[in-house]
Amino acid sequence: MKQFKLLRGLVLVISALIMITAAWLAISPGSDEAEEDLTALPEAQRINQAPVSPVIQRDGNVVRIEMTAQRTDIEISQDVIYNAWTFNGIVPGPVLRVKQGDLLQFTLVNMDPEMPHSMDFHAVHAAPSRKFIEIMPDEQGTFEYSADTPGVFMYHCGASPVLLHVANGMYGTIIVEPEDGYETDHEIDQTYTLVQSEWYAENDLDDFQHGDPEYVVFNGDDFSLKEKPLLAKVGDKVRLYVMNAGPNHVSSFHVVGTTFDRVYLDGNPQNVLYGMQTVLIPAGGGAVVEFTVTEAGDYPVLTHQLNDAFKGAIAILRATHDGQDHGEPTMSH
Ligand code: CU
Ligand code: CU
Numbered sequence: 001m002k003q004f005k006l007l008r009g010l011v012l013v014i015s016a017l018i019m020i021t022a023a024w025l026a027i028s029p030g031s032d033e034a035e036e037d038l039t040a041l042p043e044a045q046r047i048n049q050a051p052v053s054p055v056i057q058r059d060g061n062v063v064r065i066e067m068t069a070q071r072t073d074i075e076i077s078q079d080v081i082y083n084a085w086t087f088n089g090i091v092p093g094p095v096l097r098v099k100q101g102d103l104l105q106f107t108l109v110n111m112d113p114e115m116p117h118s119m120d121f122h123a124v125h126a127a128p129s130r131k132f133i134e135i136m137p138d139e140q141g142t143f144e145y146s147a148d149t150p151g152v153f154m155y156h157c158g159a160s161p162v163l164l165h166v167a168n169g170m171y172g173t174i175i176v177e178p179e180d181g182y183e184t185d186h187e188i189d190q191t192y193t194l195v196q197s198e199w200y201a202e203n204d205l206d207d208f209q210h211g212d213p214e215y216v217v218f219n220g221d222d223f224s225l226k227e228k229p230l231l232a233k234v235g236d237k238v239r240l241y242v243m244n245a246g247p248n249h250v251s252s253f254h255v256v257g258t259t260f261d262r263v264y265l266d267g268n269p270q271n272v273l274y275g276m277q278t279v280l281i282p283a284g285g286g287a288v289v290e291f292t293v294t295e296a297g298d299y300p301v302l303t304h305q306l307n308d309a310f311k312g313a314i315a316i317l318r319a320t321h322d323g324q325d326h327g328e329p330t331m332s333h
Helices: 002-027 031-039 163-166 207-212 306-310
Strands: 054-059 062-077 080-089 096-099 101-108 140-145 151-156 171-177 190-198 215-218 230-233 237-246 253-255 260-265 270-274 276-281 285-292 299-301 314-320
Touching: 031 270, 062 215, 096 101, 151 163, 151 237, 151 285, 163 207, 171 237, 190 230, 237 253, 237 276, 253 285, 260 276, 270 276, 270 314, 276 285
Parallel strands: 062 101, 096 171, 190 237, 230 314
Antiparallel strands: 054 062, 062 080, 101 140, 151 171, 190 215, 237 285, 253 276, 253 299, 260 270, 260 285, 299 314
């Protein structure tokens, strides 16, 4: 009798163990299965919408801007494709140039069939709860605001959670030209726009929060501005419109081999600094930097947070005697 009880107890324990194991197997994907789920996604479920050009039309001081929110594959490093959330299918989004005092009539067309998106312009005064609102999938919205403050401003999607939308690629630059220009306008020979930003594991909110990016880049990838340098002539005064989209890191913006004759913080002609070596650009901030290249050669443009430079945030500015690229070897830094 005692033996029978013992046996029955053993059978009960074993069957309970079997049930627990079966339940655990059912709810927890095996490591092989998990990997398969991530990588074996059918192509059709990966949304890759061809880039759509923005519409920008001026009528007096009214500027009508139409942009898309869309999902598009972006090459962020050689042969590394990121299925990005974008404005107009590019990262960073199109550079917008308006004049101080312009009225913007802005339309966002949300081509994304799955997710709401929005537009937050740092350059305007507007109640976010009314004018930076989320546009539902396959819908569009139009908003009006004026651009009264001159400078280099970030724009980005503000749909919740913002970190997810910005880290996935939804940002760009709007330059509001000062009404009376900058006092150095007549000295400038070359202008370029640079956007610094970070790339993390694709669409991985945990990774975005940890703030340790895989790549830190200028203008969307870590190779284009090394293979095709920015060009200038020896003796040129160069102006860079720089914006740091983050989402998490500041930029310690620096050009090797020169000093900044002038820096306009956030691009405002009243925020002028002279003779700087490095300018701190916060995430969500900008600057206009001006400098002279006095000798022929390659000048690395980078963030002096050197771990971020190492992860890709170096562009090359090449000064030659005629301003053309003669394919000199790229310096390493
Ligand atoms: Cu978005
Ligand atoms: Cu913002």
